[in-house]
Amino acid sequence: MSFINTPTFCSLILLCLAVFLWAAPAALADGEPFGKTADGTPVELFTLKNKNGVVVKLMTRGTTIVELLTPDKKGQLANIALGFDDVAGYESDRNQYFGCVVGRVANRIAKGKFTLGGKEYQLAINNKPNHLHGGVKRNLDKVIWKGEEVKSKHGPGVRFSYTSPDGEEGYPGNVKFEVTYSLNDKNELRIDFQAETDKATPINLSQHCYFNLAGAGAATVLDHELTLNADRYTPVDDTLIPTGKIAPVKDTPLDFTKPRTIGDEFDKLIDTATKGIDHNFVLNRTGDGLTFAAKLRHPGTGRVLTAQTTQPGVQVYSGNFLQGQKGKDGKTYAQRSALCLETQHFPDSVNQPSFPTVILQPELRYRHTCVYAFSTE
Numbered sequence: 001m002s003f004i005n006t007p008t009f010c011s012l013i014l015l016c017l018a019v020f021l022w023a024a025p026a027a028l029a030d031g032e033p034f035g036k037t038a039d040g041t042p043v044e045l046f047t048l049k050n051k052n053g054v055v056v057k058l059m060t061r062g063t064t065i066v067e068l069l070t071p072d073k074k075g076q077l078a079n080i081a082l083g084f085d086d087v088a089g090y091e092s093d094r095n096q097y098f099g100c101v102v103g104r105v106a107n108r109i110a111k112g113k114f115t116l117g118g119k120e121y122q123l124a125i126n127n128k129p130n131h132l133h134g135g136v137k138r139n140l141d142k143v144i145w146k147g148e149e150v151k152s153k154h155g156p157g158v159r160f161s162y163t164s165p166d167g168e169e170g171y172p173g174n175v176k177f178e179v180t181y182s183l184n185d186k187n188e189l190r191i192d193f194q195a196e197t198d199k200a201t202p203i204n205l206s207q208h209c210y211f212n213l214a215g216a217g218a219a220t221v222l223d224h225e226l227t228l229n230a231d232r233y234t235p236v237d238d239t240l241i242p243t244g245k246i247a248p249v250k251d252t253p254l255d256f257t258k259p260r261t262i263g264d265e266f267d268k269l270i271d272t273a274t275k276g277i278d279h280n281f282v283l284n285r286t287g288d289g290l291t292f293a294a295k296l297r298h299p300g301t302g303r304v305l306t307a308q309t310t311q312p313g314v315q316v317y318s319g320n321f322l323q324g325q326k327g328k329d330g331k332t333y334a335q336r337s338a339l340c341l342e343t344q345h346f347p348d349s350v351n352q353p354s355f356p357t358v359i360l361q362p363e364l365r366y367r368h369t370c371v372y373a374f375s376t377e
């Protein structure tokens with residue numbers, strides 16, 4: 001004699017299944033295939049959209065913004081971020097950090113050297129005579145991250161994670177990185193960066209998107225108007241390493257404390273080491289919360305981009321080294337045809353005792369938020 005008859009048994013199984021499905025965490029969707037790297041690793045693409053037609057496409061290689069559609073004052077959508085059609089484009093030497101996250105340490109480290117805990121570290125010299133944007137092969141813009149869809153109070157998003165092993169690109173510590181992009185209906189693209197380490201190590205992450213608000217591929221960015229919330233900047237030597245001074249922007253071509261066309265005094269910067277704007281601005285801030293950093297406006301289309309950050313600085317780079325390479329949709333990216341607003345710590349902070357530290361200790365967590373907001377005027 002059985003204690004339970006077949007229909008009751010089936011009902012119990014169904015009930016257990018229902019309870020399991022109810023209690024299990026919501027499945028996180030994978031991205032769509034976006035092709036493969038040269039060594040055959042699949043790359044995925046995630047798409048964020050909001051009710052105003054803003055579209056952000058992100059790939060798992062380097063957590064890269066591959067496409068960014070925003071409306072102009074007539075409601076016309078255009079892609080405003082430089083990029084490529086496929087993974088091969090991103091793997092080619094036409095790619096100058098388009099749309100990716102740079103690190104472990106964004107920007108330059110003098111001669112690729114730093115000393116930590118009594119030990120000297122030598123990193124790759126990939127921007128002679130210095131180290132730039134984390135290295136050459138396994139820097140964060142080149143590795144394949146794991147992507148997952150997430151829902152947060154900041155809107156639907158994609159969380160990318162990557163664990164960089166101790167010694168990767170010469171940096172100490174096993175470091176767990178997370179970069180989460182979310183898009184809300186206020187047209188705010190929020191980027192939350194986090195890192196944890198098991199050994200003291202320098203961390204300075206940044207988003208390296210190149211913007212042209214007239215549409216990626218438009219001939220110049222010098223016709224855009226720029227405002228920066230920065231009374232000071234960090235002057236650099238001939239190799240773009242800070243001298244250690246913090247100088248006022250007043251009475252220099254770098255004074256964007258009031259809205260000004262980028263091209264205004266640009267000729268005064270062309271024959272300098274930076275060949276244009278390629279400077280770290282020290283943000284005017286009180287406290288360590290989100291602070292307004294920059295506003296970029298294109299008068300013709302009315303498109304406006306603002307950047308807010310929790311970081312002490314913003315590297316403003318006017319695409320002085322763009323080479324006229326072919327990019328997405330057959331567009332050409334001329335020299336100075338885009339602007340990067342890279343929120344971050346100051347360059348070469350590992351060797352500059354007077355700058356805020358970029359050393360992450362094992363018991364702490366690196367956090368950085370950057371919000372790019374899109375509107376029209």
Ligand code: GLA
Pocket residue numbers: 096097107132240278315317321340342
């Ligand atoms: C950064 C640097 C520039 C340049 C670009 C990449 O923004 O500040 O000097 O190296 O990256 O081409």
